[in-house]
Amino acid sequence: MKNTIIDTNFNFPGQKSVYKGKVREVYQLENDMLVMVATDRLSAFDVVMPKGIPFKGQILNQIATKMMKDTQDLVPNWLTATPDPNVAVGLNCDPFKVEMVIRGYLSGHAAREYKAGKRILCGVEMPDGMKENDKFPTPIITPATKAEMGDHDEDISKEDILKRGIVSKEDYEILEDYTRKLFQRGTEIAASRGLILVDTKYEFGKTKDGKIVLIDEIHTPDSSRYFYADGYKERQERGEVQKQLSKEFVRQWLIENDFQGLEGQTVPEMSDAYIQTVSERYIELYEKITGSDFIKADVNDIQNRIEKNVLEYLNTKQ
Structure with a gap:
């Protein structure tokens, strides 16, 4: 192109x-x-x-x-x-070395882990009996370690972040608070447009004077997953795939073409x-x-x- x-x-x-x-x-x-x-x-x-x-x-x-x-x-x-x-x-x-991922629904990576039998993701328990794309009772925060170009981000728990000193307890509490506030506002904005904000990630950094600020991107199709609100409930009840606007359709196309970024796999044309x-x-x-x-x-x-x-x-x- x-x-x-x-x-x-x-x-x-x-x-x-x-x-x-x-x-x-x-x-x-x-x-x-x-x-x-x-x-x-x-x-x-x-x-x-x-x-x-x-x-x-x-x-x-x-x-x-x-x-x-x-x-x-x-x-x-x-x-x-x-x-x-x-x-x-x-x-x-100065960026924090974690991405703050927050999930309102069992979708994407969380759904794939759930399907594999896992009920703990990043130290957070996921309830039994959920179907893919069901709503969590409360949004869950599932952080990931920040990767350099070409490397895979890795799931990490809050406990490990604090134990390894990646983020201080005081700063992490602010990151969690900011993440929940941003997700709530993003959810409201999406709802006003007939969309559901399913999950997203936020990145934060510290300015030279020590203030924690949001950096990089927010609520974009690269960092977020959206469903159409209209028909969501009916599709869930029928066990149908949700109509969505996100990068997930690219991931699904790659999976169908035998690519998930694993060693030895070739990117399809x-x-x-x-x-x-x-x-x-x-x-x-x-x-x-x-x-x-x-x-x-x-x-x-x-x-x-x-x-x-x-x-x-x-x-x-x-």
Whole structure:
């Protein structure tokens, strides 16, 4: 697919370092400023797919931007500006080495573990007698250790996080509190759009003055799973697959094509036609969760567009 952004190699004024994650590329500048570029890369099972998805980076960046603005009264975040559809600028933070995963329903990874007979996930008990996609009595927090690019995130319990000193008890209690508040707000926003926020993950960091803030993305299709609320109950009662908007449909396609990111497995070829359907699903989620039409940015020369917009923004900061 042409007109996608897979990799960047910018050299901004005052640039100190670059970190390349699975999807985002983060440029650290002087004055504790970060420039985060959302690429069109697609990752599943912690593996980056060979081809990009048109407009995916723009979609992720703009959903995350809107959701941070819609939750900043609850939880402080790192964001200060969005000078380009694919770019967020904000505070340089020291990230916590855990992802705070919260689940309202037995879906995805939790459902696969449950089906395998497990009833404890990350030290949290899951009730007997549940069906896939049933609602938990109370949302459960199932943290994961943060992985570098290409490595698998690993489930970890709160007890192990504290025992290993990954996060202090005082800080972890704040992370838990923020996670529940954000999930509640996300649930309310989704419900107002006819969606169910099934599960999601949040990442946090500390600013130089020691304040804990939300970083990275929030309530995007890469970090969250959504069901359509209409017909959810009926589908559960009939034992049918839920209609959903999330990256899970990509994971299911990969599983059907014998890929789960395991050693020795090869990523199946994604045709241009399939990639186009993935792009359309991302656009559908954007419009559903934001309640706004998606306006496609000019993708004739994405690299130059981003560089121009970021440089113009940085010039206003001098």
